[in-house]
Amino acid sequence: xxxxxxxxxxxxxxxxxxxxxxKVEAGELVSHDLTPRxxxxxxxxMNGGFSPLKGFLGQxxxxxxxxxxxxxxxxxxxxxxTLDVSEAFAExxxxxxxxxxxxxxxxxxxxxxxxxxxxxxxSLEAEKVFGADDDAHPSVNYLHNQAGKIYLGGPVTGIQxxxxxxxxxxxxxxxxxxxxxxxMGWRRVVAFQTRNPLHRAHQELTxxxxxxxxxxxxxxxxxxxxKPGDVDHFTRVRCxxxxxxxxxxxxxxxxLLPLAMRMAGPREAVWHGLIRKNFGVTHFIVGRDHAGPxxxxxxxxxxxxYDAQELFKEHADEMGIEMVPFKHMVYVQERAQYEPxxxxxxxxxxxNISGTELRxxxxxxxxxxxxxxxxxxxxxxxxxxxPRSKQGFTVFFTGFSGSGKSTIANALMVKLMEMGGRPxxxxxxxxxxxxxxxxxxxxxEHRDLNIRRIxxxxxxxxxxxxxxICAPIAPYGTTRRAVREEIEAMGAFCEVHVATPIEECEARxxxxxxxxxxxxxxxxxxxxxxxxxxxKNPEVRLDTTNTDVDHCAHxxxxxxxxxGLIAG
Ligand code: PPS
Numbered sequence: 010x011x012x013x014x015x016x017x018x019x020x021x022x023x024x025x026x027x028x029x030x031x032k033v034e035a036g037e038l039v040s041h042d043l044t045p046r047x048x049x050x051x052x053x054x055m056n057g058g059f060s061p062l063k064g065f066l067g068q069x070x071x072x073x074x075x076x077x078x079x080x081x082x083x084x085x086x087x088x089x090x091t092l093d094v095s096e097a098f099a100e101x102x103x104x105x106x107x108x109x110x111x112x113x114x115x116x117x118x119x120x121x122x123x124x125x126x127x128x129x130x131x132s133l134e135a136e137k138v139f140g141a142d143d144d145a146h147p148s149v150n151y152l153h154n155q156a157g158k159i160y161l162g163g164p165v166t167g168i169q170x171x172x173x174x175x176x177x178x179x180x181x182x183x184x185x186x187x188x189x190x191x192x193m194g195w196r197r198v199v200a201f202q203t204r205n206p207l208h209r210a211h212q213e214l215t216x217x218x219x220x221x222x223x224x225x226x227x228x229x230x231x232x233x234x235x236k237p238g239d240v241d242h243f244t245r246v247r248c249x250x251x252x253x254x255x256x257x258x259x260x261x262x263x264x265l266l267p268l269a270m271r272m273a274g275p276r277e278a279v280w281h282g283l284i285r286k287n288f289g290v291t292h293f294i295v296g297r298d299h300a301g302p303x304x305x306x307x308x309x310x311x312x313x314x315y316d317a318q319e320l321f322k323e324h325a326d327e328m329g330i331e332m333v334p335f336k337h338m339v340y341v342q343e344r345a346q347y348e349p350x351x352x353x354x355x356x357x358x359x360x361n362i363s364g365t366e367l368r369x370x371x372x373x374x375x376x377x378x379x380x381x382x383x384x385x386x387x388x389x390x391x392x393x394x395x396p397r398s399k400q401g402f403t404v405f406f407t408g409f410s411g412s413g414k415s416t417i418a419n420a421l422m423v424k425l426m427e428m429g430g431r432p433x434x435x436x437x438x439x440x441x442x443x444x445x446x447x448x449x450x451x452x453x454e455h456r457d458l459n460i461r462r463i464x465x466x467x468x469x470x471x472x473x474x475x476x477x478i479c480a481p482i483a484p485y486g487t488t489r490r491a492v493r494e495e496i497e498a499m500g501a502f503c504e505v506h507v508a509t510p511i512e513e514c515e516a517r518x519x520x521x522x523x524x525x526x527x528x529x530x531x532x533x534x535x536x537x538x539x540x541x542x543x544x545k546n547p548e549v550r551l552d553t554t555n556t557d558v559d560h561c562a563h564x565x566x567x568x569x570x571x572x573g574l575i576a577g
Pocket of ligand 1 (some may be wrong): 409410411412415438439442451455456457459460480481482483484520522531532533534535539
């Protein structure tokens with residue numbers, strides 16, 4: 010049986026006075042601007058959450074962790090905590106050099122003495138740590154497409170914690186939580202890790218886990234970085250606060266963990282256990298498919314459903330934390346209660362709502378029954394995820410100059426304004442170039458920048474529940490795809506290809522530009538002397554050659570209706 014360890018874990022911070030001095034000295038050092046993920050890692054390095062690590066991994070430790078989950082001295086540690094930087098930055102860094110680590114506003118959080126600099130074998134890291142070199146895994150995708158090419162390692166000296174303005178009272182360092190447990194006399198504490206809102210099934214299983222282990226319960230949700238597409242942590246914390254009232258008073262505590270998850274399944278479960286041990290916890294709940302990344306590019310699961318439980322069990326003694334396996338809980342209608350799915354006899358009515366089904370019901374504003382969740386939780390989720398007909402969206406027109414984009418976009422705007430309900434903004438190519446992009450020309454680089462700006466503004470409008478109608482040429486497929494991804498994170502995206510042929514556009518030549526382009530007086534003119542990538546799968550394709558504007562705008566409206574974005 011695990012016994013609580015109330016002794017403090019070592020932190021990497023220097024004293025307040027030394028920190029003030031170091032901060033001034035560090036101002037002279039070469040500095041690295043930390044990425045959001047690195048800030049999460051640094052916070053847990055500095056406050057002892059990643060103890061026994063003393064800094065970002067050096068090469069020998071990294072090799073050991075990747076190969077067999079152990080640091081060079083044999084200590085169990087399953088996750089490479091690395092400081093990735095660009096080749097350009099690494100070029101100027103010598104081994105033995107001190108560097109300053111700054112947050113995204115430029116505040117110096119720590120210094121690091123660089124002991125190691127190397128080019129990692131990322132494919133090997135992907136295979137060993139995440140189980141496959143497959144970009145469908147969010148952390149493999151991050152490794153290959155976002156992380157810098159070079160790793161720097163070395164001990165960290167902590168100056169100050171990253172600043173958080175949200176839910177301050179709910180954030181605790183490992184030593185603060187240990188002190189809290191001691192003060193409360195909690196000798197056995199079972200922790201529940203989560204990145205999702207809690208519904209009745211979770212409340213039931215955590216309550217049972219605490220009862221069965223005769224322990225107090227720590228709800229320990231991740232608020233650093235979770236899986237792309239998850240419910241944002243602001244909403245989740247409001248949901249957790251509502252659920253806290255459902256536990257017997259003074260048995261349960263909630264604290265927020267600024268961890269950047271890697272979705273590494275089995276290895277992640279062991280990592281989570283080691284972190285919780287540092288936070289003074291004695292028992293840890295591991296469920297089916299713990300920290301699962303979803304499907305791989307062949308459509309299969311990356312890990313088996315119980316791989317995480319098995320790996321955890323294998324190492325539990327060495328970790329000094331006991332695993333509490335939890336079962337898949339379902340609602341038995343006849344008995345009006347949750348029960349483990351594998352303990353239910355045949356013939357009873359079992360009810361369950363999957364995550365996908367829940368999202369669908371939220372999206373379409375459908376009922377979410379009381380047996381599934383708490384009304385307070387559903388209310389919070391509905392606030393964040395209103396039905397599609399109340400969410401923001403973007404209609405993105407693309408096509409040649411003179412194809413009819415602006416005319417249809419204007420007609421669409423008026424029709425949407427006539428319907429009312431949401432603010433509508435038109436970001437027409439010409440208007441944007443007069444305001445937002447007045448200094449830009451028509452080189453590939455400038456066009457990309459122009460479309461990125463339009464995409465950014467449209468994503469903000471979409472996020473805030475408005476309708477953005479964009480009508481630039483947007484000739485490059487990759488840029489359009491990037492804009493789509495940015496906007497789809499906030500709401501719906503409807504691409505409209507105005508496919509009027511170039512001959513027709515040139516024949517119309519409404520602005521006289523085609524003539525000038527043919528004469529070589531305008532360079533890099535789309536369709537004449539510059540490329541246009543045809544959209545492969547636009548939501549709508551229109552040709553204005555023999556069709557009037559009103560009909561074209563109506564086609565778009567019908568599409569928006571079928572996407573559930575406007576009421577029929
Ligand atoms: S882009 O490629 O999306 O950034 O272009 P956009 O911002 O939509 O601007 C297109 C309008 O600028 C005029 N114009 C040109 N178009 C294409 N190529 C060149 N070289 C060029 N020079 C000026 C043209 O009138 C476009 O207006 P629209 O509304 O498309 O007719």
